[in-house]
Amino acid sequence: QQPGYKIQVVQRHKSSLMVEDADNEILLEADKKMMGEEEFRKLLDLVWFSGETFSQLYTTAKFKDWIDKARIRKTFYGDNPKTIGEIFDHVKYCQYYYLSRMKIMEEVEGNLMTIREFCLEKLEALYHKHDNSLIFEVDNELWTLMKVLRRFIWHDRIHGKAMTRILEKQRQLGIIDEYNDPFHFLEATSYNNG
Numbered sequence: 001q002q003p004g005y006k007i008q009v010v011q012r013h014k015s016s017l018m019v020e021d022a023d024n025e026i027l028l029e030a031d032k033k034m035m036g037e038e039e040f041r042k043l044l045d046l047v048w049f050s051g052e053t054f055s056q057l058y059t060t061a062k063f064k065d066w067i068d069k070a071r072i073r074k075t076f077y078g079d080n081p082k083t084i085g086e087i088f089d090h091v092k093y094c095q096y097y098y099l100s101r102m103k104i105m106e107e108v109e110g111n112l113m114t115i116r117e118f119c120l121e122k123l124e125a126l127y128h129k130h131d132n133s134l135i136f137e138v139d140n141e142l143w144t145l146m147k148v149l150r151r152f153i154w155h156d157r158i159h160g161k162a163m164t165r166i167l168e169k170q171r172q173l174g175i176i177d178e179y180n181d182p183f184h185f186l187e188a189t190s191y192n193n194g
Contacts, residue, residue, distance in 0.1 A: 025140070031147040035132045043149045044120055050156040051116040053182045057160055058088045058112075060180040061167060068166045084163050088112070091159050095119050098151055101143040102126055103136055116152075123148065161185050 011028055035043070058064070064085040071082040081087040092112040099106070099119050104126075108118040126134075127145055136143045160183045167179040168186070181187070 025142075027135075027142040027144065027147060031144045031150065032135065033132065033146070035127070035146060040127055040132075043146070044124065047120060047149055047152045048116065050153045051113055054088075054091060054156045054160050055112050056182045057163055057180060058084065061163065062176055062179075063170060064088070066166070066170060066175065068169060071162075071166075081159075081162075084166055087159050087163050087166075091155060094155060095152070098148050098155075099123075101136060101138050101141075101148055102145065103138070119152075157183065 010030065011026075061084045065083050067082050069082070071080050073080045081090045092115060095112075095115050096107055096119075099122060102123065104122050106118075106122070108115060110118075123145060130145075132145045134144065164179075164181055164183065164185045167176070167181075170176045171179060
């Protein structure tokens with residue numbers, strides 16, 4: 001069955017970053033548009049659901065400290081996470097990084113979803129005060145509220161896919177019999193390869 005979507009290039013940008021190592025510095029034109037309440041709520045719900053799905057992937061993994069030697073390398077921000085546990089911690093604490101792009105420097109203790117809830121409450125307050133009208137410049141990069149929300153989802157997905165690749169390696173090596181794939185990455189790979 002064919003997927004019910006088409007891919008369309010809406011903007012091109014030459015990046016100074018390796019896209020496999022980090023977010024890209026681009027501010028899409030779509031990231032600057034005004035957001036109605038319904039669109040904002042849908043995006044907020046998607047960021048929450050994405051966090052829950054990422055947590056589920058982590059929680060159901062059996063060998064969280066198994067090292068994937070192929071992932072051992074340096075990036076511009078330090079060592080690349082090489083275990084499911086390291087990837088999860090990276091995503092958990094990176095939520096504060098995304099909050100800091102909106103010049104919000106507060107933190108709260110807790111698990112990934114406690115931090116996610118805190119971040120979304122702060123971003124919701126910002127939305128009610130300014131909609132998506134503010135553009136922040138942080139470290140020579142432009143950010144809007146919409147870009148931050150989009151990045152939460154993107155970050156969950158790229159690292160969720162990395163976790164799934166580790167789980168698939170564990171399965172192929174006979175370390176585990178099966179694993180949970182709540183993002184359905186394996187299905188997407190099977191479709192693309194079939």
